[in-house]
Amino acid sequence: MSFSASSKDIHLEGATLFADCAKADGEEFSSSQLDLDNIIGNIDGNFQWGESSFSQSAQNIRLEGSTLYAELQTPSGDWLDASVNLDEHIGNMDGELTYEP
Numbered sequence: 001m002s003f004s005a006s007s008k009d010i011h012l013e014g015a016t017l018f019a020d021c022a023k024a025d026g027e028e029f030s031s032s033q034l035d036l037d038n039i040i041g042n043i044d045g046n047f048q049w050g051e052s053s054f055s056q057s058a059q060n061i062r063l064e065g066s067t068l069y070a071e072l073q074t075p076s077g078d079w080l081d082a083s084v085n086l087d088e089h090i091g092n093m094d095g096e097l098t099y100e101p
Contacts (some may be wrong), residue, residue: 030095
């Protein structure tokens with residue numbers, strides 16, 4: 001299941017995603033965090049799953065719902081608007097944010 005459908009208080013601090021995620025019983029929530037720099041990179045001004053360290057070449061990073069937005073720098077030095085829906089590859093596994101390749 002997508003993390004946003006089973007989590008609350010979702011927010012971003014730098015490149016780290018935080019959320020209170022529902023446990024499997026649906027009754028309890030667990031605080032969880034996931035460093036997006038470990039799973040998302042910047043390739044030619046676009047977010048790329050399975051890469052790393054996107055934030056080192058990003059500015060104006062923000063989260064709206066489950067969509068991550070930023071301006072990503074290209075190899076030529078230009079800045080491009082980029083976005084990616086985190087629900088595509090981030091889930092909630094019994095109260096823990098997880099990367100699902």
